[in-house]
Structures are given as structure tokens and as C-alpha cells.
Amino acid sequence: MSTAQSGRLTGNDRSITGFVMIAHAVVHTYELSIPILMVIWLAEFSVNTAVLGVAVSVGYALFGLGALPAGILVDRFGSRELVVGCLAGMGGSFLLLSAAQGVAMIAAALCLWGVAASIYHPAGLSLISTGVEQRGTGFAYHGIAGNFGIAFGPLLTAVLLLFFDWELVTALLVAPAALGVLYALTASFDETAAVQTEPDGGTPGDDRQMSLSQFVADSRTLFTVGFTIAMVVVMMNGLFYRGTLTFLPDVLGDFMPNIAERLQLFDPDSPMAEEFDPASYLYAGLLMVGMAGQYVGGKLTDRIRTETGMTVIFASLAAVAVVFVPVARMGFVPLLVIGSLLGFLLFSLQPMYQATIAEYSPPGDRGLSYGYTYLCVFGVGAAGAAIAGALLSLISVWQTFALLAVFPTTGALLSVVLSRTGDRRN
Template sequence: MALNSNDRSIAAFAMAGHALVHWFETSIPIFLVVWLAEFDVSVAVFGLVVALGYAPFGIGALPGGILADRYGTKRLILLCLAGMSAAFLVLSLANSIYAIAVGLVLWGVAASVYHPAGLALISTGVEERGTVFAWHGIAGNAGIALGPFVAATLLIGLDWHLVAALLAVPGILAALYGLGASFDPTAAVADDVDAGPDEALSASTLLANSRALFASAFAIVFVIVVFEGLYYRGMLTYLPEILHGLEAMAGLAVPAGLEGIQPSDYIYVGLLVVGMGGQYVGGKLTERIAPARGLVGIFAVLAVLAVAFVPVTGMGLAAIAGLCGAFGFFLFAIQPFYQNAVAVYTPADSRGLSYGYTYLGEFGFGSASIAIGGFVLGELSLTAFFAVIAGFAVGGGLFAGALLVESGRFVGTEEALETEAND
């Protein structure tokens, strides 16, 4: 079914926002290489500075969701785009590690509001929700791939200060586009449901809404998202390093002019590109398959892929590349299913809060797998690492199964939650 004009307007605005969040996010490590060469500061100290920027990205999701419910999703996304662009303009003027830290923290705070606001906007404003979730995810993957590619390419011939300023330009243009964009952010909810901004939102209301959410099916969805975040962060953080270390990479010829790039880098970028297809297929399937059923199936596949990784490493480069392609497809195909599950099992008037909790689980609690994975890889073995990763998928699958079994009890969840939150 073709998207109506309101769906198209929201899709274009949200896709631009999602792509740019990840455009900025993934360009920062490229700058880190340059900063380490320019400033007389240790890797450990600069790592802490960069962490200061990334930390608010996850921690700020919950307050970002609260602000989206209070002030409106479009306003929050515009502030996000403007704030991220301003942060990179600050970086373009930086001449010390302290100024860089200020720019990165500003970026993290601004970027943190996007996911709860953007997904809340899609869930309340779009009729063809699954299709737009799919395109929205594809846009995010495009940003993930293009951010470091463009930054690295520009840095070949330009000073990093100028490159930081140039990277801010798309964010400024997107903010200007958003100012003129016209759409109804609540077109997909019933006329008698108040899904608009709530200027009178109070601490007691937030507490009541939160209690209502976690007394419902959303509590299970939240745990599912945490397990997905543990799998996602652990896998994407350490897979490049794991691929670099595989002896099977040694024999691959690198194209002329790209001698400094390892073959594993191509495989990793390919994984992200294949992920775009996973986002699209997953989004389209949410219109045909119940969220819980889809989550059970994809978690099962992800568990099998993790268990299969070590045996496949002995089968040659083609087998490794194929397995990584499958990882990329299913790792991103699962995202539209949990995004849709949040929309199905939460009330429209608390959608920003719901997605705020969701991305606190995804980017906040999910990042624990970085520490867990580093310990397992350093102290145990590659086999143990993938066993732990597979365990995250099994945990998510079990909770998705519980959601599937209990789904009959949650019919009319939105209406029940709205009634409870308003009592």
C-alpha cells in the first residue's frame, strides 16, 4: 500500500533525523585518530573524553522521551538537529582537549532525544507504521556507513577543523527543512485519544505513567530490548577486532589505492550495508507478523549464528563473509519488530516515555555487554565470547516467547493503559 502524504512527510523528516544522528555518531572515532596525533594526550584520557560524549546518548533517552511527550516530537527533533550541528561547529573551533570535550558532550545531549522522539512521531503519526519503520531503519544504517566514510575522505585533503564544520552542514539543512515541513503528528491515533504535547505533565503523572507501563506487557518488551541491546552492542563493538585477528584474512588482495585498509573492514562495512535490507524486510514483515512471534524467530536465528561463528572461521573467507552478511541482515531486521512492539503495547499519550525507556535499555543497559565482552575475550576465549552473545539471544527469545504466550491477556493494552494512567 502506498504511503499517504502525511506518512511521506513524517518519513522524510524522521529519516533525515535518524541518518544524521548516526552520521555524527560514527564520524567521531575518525576524528579521534587525528586528535591523538595533534594533542599531547594519552589514548586513555582521550578515550574518557569521547566516552563523555557517548554516555549522554544512552542516558539521555529517558528524559528525551519525557520531553517529547511534554513539548511535542517535532520540536524535540528540530532541537536535536540544531544541537548536533552546533556541537560540530564547536568542535570546528576547538583548540584544546577541553573544548573538544564540550563539543562532544553537547553532541551527546542533543543526539539523545532523537530515538524516543522520532519513533514516537512515527508511532502516532504514520498509518503504514511498518513500512516507515523499515525506511527509517535504512536511513539510520546509511548514516552509520556514510559518516565515517565522508569524514575519512575529507580528512585526506582538509584540516580537521574545516571537516567538522562541513559535517555540520547537512544537519543545518535538515533543521531548516524540518521548520517548513507540515504534517499531523497524531494522525494514526483515534480521535478520542490525546496524543499531543502535554504542557501540564507533572512528576506525579510521569510516575503514574511509568507504573502503568511496567505493570503491563511493556515490562516484558523492555527486558526483550535490553537483551537485544546486549547482543547488538557486544557484537558490533568487538566484531571488527575479531575479524582483524582472523588468519583467514591474510590472503585477500586489496584493491589498488586502498592498501591501508584491511580486508575485514570491507566485510564489516558490507555487514552494515546488508543491514539496510534487514531493516526493510523486518519493517515490512511487522505488517504481517505479530511482534512477539517475529522476535522469537529472529532471536533464534541470532543465537544459531553466534554459535556457528567459531566453526565457520575455519571454512575460509567466503564462509566468514557470508556469515557476517547473515549477522547484518538479522541484527537489523529485529529492530522494527521491537519498535513496533512498543507501539502495540503502550498508550499513544505516553509513547515518548515508552521509547525513552526503550532506548535507555538499548543504548544504556545494553552497553554493559562492552565490558562483559571485553572481559570474556581477554580472560577466556573467542568461543566463550560467542557463547555469551548467543546467551543474550536466548534470553531475549525466552522473554519474547513469554510475550507471545501471554499476548491474549494484552488485547486492548493501549486502552487499558490509558485508563490506568488517567485514573
């Protein structure tokens, strides 16, 4: 029995999978460390949430807006070099961030991060699809690594802030990207091991992928009524995701008891006590709960219609957003419960909408369909940070969450409409 038939990863599969796992974890480590740092920046630079929200949302927007051009570059130059460039660019952006003296420089550094990070998903997913024979297993490990980065980034940042100033912390965070580059330069793998090659060394469909006219024609074919509605649905997810998570560490701080003082963890007059922020650790914990949401959401995609699942999850998120602040004010345990529910539901949506996109796009245009998906989730969704920041500067936290509930409410309604279009392609 061959290795492929037995379901085991080949040596090439393992090399590629290890590479993309490291890179995927690093991307999301940086992405979710930014909200932790924002708590420091709000105090350090005496800036309001509206201004900082706009500065951060530009970088997050570029994370999504670069997905389509990055996909074109992948087809021309290959994945390895672009992932290495992505890692190096993200590391360089955090090195620049460590020297920031104000919001303008923070915005510039985060723009560099967004441009560099936008390369990863088209390049990483393309590498798995063309180089890993056991693609399902490769995608599974890839997703697990991303979830690890989502939870690990805020936790690592919060722990480092206990011991060092934020400038040094951002400089130390260059290390994950440097390790990823080092692995890429030493790893050996064949990027096209899982696909047939043409006599000239290319892969089937290269001309089709590189043709601008074909890109336009495929896009027109792709955007049926159902796919268009699905794109708006993922926009609603992106806006709510970014709107709630960006300022959540700061918001949680308003409801957290002084755990360090109650448990006498540190001397009240010590620098450690001053830097310890329990809200950051709660935030990291809620993101870890989201890993369970990813697992449950993924399992449900095999058992129920994804439109039904999205309707239920979106509706539940809307309800959680409305009651989040009143429940959080009841005490630490209610805060823990409502926060965990938010994290679980928010991340359970991801496998649901990813599976939905597959249902409403032809197999031959799957890469293009996910390019548009990342553009909507990360690009358009980045506006959620600016919207949340503006709302928090004008109205109360409860009113902000209540207004943000408009996004999942709209997502639930559109999911119902989507289920009735009848133009699934699979």
C-alpha cells in the same frame, strides 16, 4: 478525493518527512561511524579495548538515558527546535572530537554526542505523529532513512579515512549535521497539522503529558508483567547489539585477507595502501544486509506472533555468536556468509520488538512505552560496549562471542515466557 484519503503526502507531510529523514539518517550516521574510528583510536592512543569500550559506552548510554527527559522537553517546547538543537549538538561534538588528544577528550566529545542524539527519537517520532497526516507513510520513510544512515555512516567514514587523517575526517563529518540544520531553518511546516488543536492553541492531552503525577501513574499502569518482561527482552537485544557491533570492525580485521595486496589495488608503499582497511568496508556491507533484515522482520510481524519471531531470531543469533569465530577462520567466503547472517538477524529483531511493545502497551501510553524502550535499548544496552571491551582484553575473541551469546539466549527464553503471560493489550 482529498489528499489524505488518496494516501498521498500533503505538502506539509513532505516537508516534515524530509526533515525527519535527514535528521534520522544523520543520527545513525554518527552512531555507526564511531566503531570505525575506534579501530584508529586503539592504535593511535595505545589504549586497550576495555578502557576505550568504557569511554565509548558512556556516550552510547547517554544516547538512551536522555530519551525520557527529551520527551518531556518535546511536549513543552515542540519538536523543530529540539531536532535543530540535536543536529547542532551532534555536529559540535564531532568538531570537538576532531581536536581530541587522548581518550579523556574522546569520552567528553562522545558524551556531548550522546546527550544531543538522545533528543532525536522522542522529538522526531512525536513530530511525525502530530504533523504528518499520512503517518504510516511518514514512519516508513523515516525508518528507511535511519537504515541508510546505519549503512552509510561506516562506509563514508571508511572512505574518508583513505584520504585524510581521522582528525580531519571527524571535522568533515560535521557537514551532515550542518546540512540538516540548514534544511530545518528553511523548511516550513505545521507541527500539529495531523491533530486537533484546543482553543488556546495546544493539543489534546497536553496537560496530561506535562503532569508529573500523571507520568508516574501512567508508568505504574504500563508496567504489567508482560510489559516488564518485554522491557527485559529489549535490554537483551540492546546489550547484544552494542556488544557485537562496537568492536566488530576491529574483530573482522583479524580474519580479513589482505585484499589490497592480492588485487594490487594500490602501490604497497603508498599512503593509500597503509590507510585502506578492508574490514571497515565489510562492516559497512554487513550493515547494508541488515536493511534486508529490517524489511523481512517487518513483514513477518504481520504474519506471525512477534513473540514467536523473537524466539526464533534470538536463538539463531545465539547460535551465530557461538560459531562466528570458527566459521570466520575458514576463509573469506565463510566470513562473508556468517557476517551477513549476523547483520540480517540482528536488524530483523528491531521491527519485531517494536511491534511487541505496541502489543503490550495501551494506545494512550504508546509514546511513554517507546520512551522506556529507547531507554532500555540505547541506555542500558550501551553497557554491552563496555562488557565486550573488557572481555576482549581478558579472553579470546571466540570466548567473547560465546559469552555474548548469553544475551540472545536469555532473550529467546524470555520471549517464550512472554508469549505465555496472556496480558497483551491489543
